[in-house]
Amino acid sequence: MEKRPLRSVPDPAELGSRAIDNLRFIRETMERASSFTAVPGWGGAVMGVSALTAAGISTKAKSADEWLGIWLAEAFLAVAIGAWTITAKARRFGIPLFAGPARRFLLTLSPPLAAGALTTLALQRAGQTALLPGIWLLLYGTAVVAGGAFSVRIVPVMGIGFMLLGAICLFCPPSWGTAFLAAGFGVLQIVFGVLIARRYGG
């Protein structure tokens, strides 16, 4: 290396390792620019705890409407926790929320959730609230799988977990519904929330 004249071609092995380094930089930059990383870990865990609480309270409900009221309140609470913790995490990492991957994540997350809200209203009017737990889990899972396409890999995996749980729930006795909700929105959400928090910075 020392004696080499100025215009010589550098050592190919060295060149290759620099090229690898550069390719890695490009790949990482593209990944960062195309996946939404501010998914709330601890926020998800808190949502899970609130869902377990709601499950506990809802077992004492005296009517189907009262049961539904408790879960709707829990849904609003969970959305508020989610929105707040996503915003906080995005701000902490300096990630824009309404551009690029974050925007795509939120836009794909929303339609299945809107479908869930509408289905809830229709089933309540038809007096079919026993079907709700399975449908909620299935549609929430769909939303997370879809949105997760623009996020870190663990997110769509979590969504698949919810979809499976929802699918099983739809074909189980209606009286198991609350237990399924506790298992999904409670336990599953907490487990993945903690995993995300540990691996992806909160």
Next chain:
Amino acid sequence: MARSLAEKSHAPKPGAAGPPARKALPDLDRVIHERVRLAIVSTLAVNEKLSFNELKGLLGTTDGNLSVHARKLEEAGYLACAKSFEGRLPKTEYRLTAEGKRAFEKYVAHLAALVGRGRIR
């Protein structure tokens, strides 16, 4: 005099900014090769268009740094920049031109070829 001395004793080329490990890749597109510009192009390769602030947020760079390097890319014809107003605030939006996309693909292909030639591991 100083020049001939440098030629004799230093194999790694003197001058030129940037850490030494990043020099001496031959014939690579110099406009794209610089780190900040490479990051801008890589980011816009996966986002159709981004405003100045969005790009700044994604890259975690400063205003000055971003505008200097974005201008270099613009001058090379790799970046298209549209200026508009959002209310009273000026808004600058960037996107890659067709030429910019081609240049990026060529640059990546070039690196891949170098990796092949080096036969690393």
